[in-house]
Amino acid sequence: MKLLFISRHIPYKKSSGIGVKLSDLLSCLSRVCTVTCAYIVDEKQYSEEYCECDLDITNYYIKSKYESNQVIRYSKHIIEILYVFKRIKRELCTIINKEKPNVIWLEFGYICHLIPFLKKFHIPIIYCSHNSQFKLDYHIWRTNKNIAYKLKMALQVALYFVHERLFFRMADLVLCISHQDMQYYSNIMTPSKLQYLPIFFDDGYLSTIKPIESEHPFICIVGSLKSYQNYSAVIYTLEKLWPSIQRENSNIFLYVIGDLPPANSAEHKELMLKSSHFSNVIFTGQVDSVIPYVKAASVNIAPIMIGSGIRTKIIESVACLTPVVSTSIGAEGLPFIDGHSIHISDNSEEFAEKVIRLIGNCTIRSMTITNAYNIYQEQFSHEAGIKRLTTVLDAVLSLPERSVAFIE
Numbered sequence: 001m002k003l004l005f006i007s008r009h010i011p012y013k014k015s016s017g018i019g020v021k022l023s024d025l026l027s028c029l030s031r032v033c034t035v036t037c038a039y040i041v042d043e044k045q046y047s048e049e050y051c052e053c054d055l056d057i058t059n060y061y062i063k064s065k066y067e068s069n070q071v072i073r074y075s076k077h078i079i080e081i082l083y084v085f086k087r088i089k090r091e092l093c094t095i096i097n098k099e100k101p102n103v104i105w106l107e108f109g110y111i112c113h114l115i116p117f118l119k120k121f122h123i124p125i126i127y128c129s130h131n132s133q134f135k136l137d138y139h140i141w142r143t144n145k146n147i148a149y150k151l152k153m154a155l156q157v158a159l160y161f162v163h164e165r166l167f168f169r170m171a172d173l174v175l176c177i178s179h180q181d182m183q184y185y186s187n188i189m190t191p192s193k194l195q196y197l198p199i200f201f202d203d204g205y206l207s208t209i210k211p212i213e214s215e216h217p218f219i220c221i222v223g224s225l226k227s228y229q230n231y232s233a234v235i236y237t238l239e240k241l242w243p244s245i246q247r248e249n250s251n252i253f254l255y256v257i258g259d260l261p262p263a264n265s266a267e268h269k270e271l272m273l274k275s276s277h278f279s280n281v282i283f284t285g286q287v288d289s290v291i292p293y294v295k296a297a298s299v300n301i302a303p304i305m306i307g308s309g310i311r312t313k314i315i316e317s318v319a320c321l322t323p324v325v326s327t328s329i330g331a332e333g334l335p336f337i338d339g340h341s342i343h344i345s346d347n348s349e350e351f352a353e354k355v356i357r358l359i360g361n362c363t364i365r366s367m368t369i370t371n372a373y374n375i376y377q378e379q380f381s382h383e384a385g386i387k388r389l390t391t392v393l394d395a396v397l398s399l400p401e402r403s404v405a406f407i408e
Helices: 017-029 070-080 086-099 112-121 133-143 147-170 179-185 203-207 228-248 266-275 291-296 312-319 348-360 362-379 382-397
Strands: 002-007 034-042 058-064 103-107 125-128 173-176 194-196 218-222 253-257 281-285 299-302 324-326
Touching: 002 017, 002 086, 017 034, 017 103, 017 312, 017 382, 034 086, 058 086, 070 147, 086 112, 103 112, 103 382, 112 125, 112 147, 133 147, 133 228, 173 179, 173 382, 179 194, 218 228, 218 291, 218 312, 228 253, 228 266, 228 299, 228 348, 253 291, 266 281, 291 312, 299 312, 299 348, 312 324, 312 362, 324 348, 348 362, 362 382
Parallel strands: 002 034, 002 103, 034 058, 103 125, 125 173, 173 194, 218 253, 218 299, 253 281, 299 324
Antiparallel strands: none
16 A cells, blocks of 8 residues: 655654654554655755655655745744645645655644645545644633733634634544544534544664763653743743752752744743743753653652643653653643652642652652553554554545545
């Protein structure tokens, strides 16, 4: 079977949660079928470094000019939420006619406006979501206190709503990374079109990465601080969690791993102000891989208050044999059990106590890691992914046969 994988993200440099998820998904897919990838990206996203691929797949890059002017770039994005430019149609048409796929796979984000055009080929279409995206974007927009951000994003969020309800249901199959997301999407489309497909991680790749060498023990929090849900989690940590943890263990450090907000932004200034009260908080900025830090951490925390889907950072931590303390929203959709394979609390004092207990109690720490990793192997490993993907592809190929049309 031949599959055409279409995405806006080039995942071969695993420097983000999206990159990790896509790269490991493609690794599984390439073991199940013949994969061709078409990446719709601007020139700034494209570079030889980011396109180094060691998988047995064919790659095409549909590149557009990067607009340095923010107004033009914003306007172009607004148009692309609902409209497919002729050049993209032309290049996709060339790829499809050449590769002749049996299935088309659309991956993540607001990319489903391609479906009306792709349906002309009469090829089954799968859409794979990372989370209930509009639900997340709307919540971020609604809870963000920055008025300028709210005004700027109002039209965009409204069009996201239209995009989701207009195009998602046109796919033959929609894949959700959690059962919560399946419930969310069942309110806007036929439930029989929904299937569960969690995130899978590559044990072989993870085993090749060594932990960083650190002179002091540390806990970590992972995620780009340009994303509001991660930024607010770090602010919550600095205000509510870190003072208690530091009082109990003055030798422990906090590593905040991920992109920082722009240097002159209000968010950046607030982070620097909140962290200036502590001598043992380190912002790493963007790193090539978070894995060396997660592997070396005593605990990985996920104090997420806003979100949906599944937390890549939690599964990643479990795969690295690092215990996790999370809020209930942070652990939403995951099969890990509080007190057994993960530790969960929405109360700041209790959350801090659970972190302190994991640092100081080797028995609890070892039990948590072992229980979590057993669940990981059963549900999130590559072998689990290959079995699940085989089921998904069999389901889409069992749809009523249609006459494939290749368009000139």
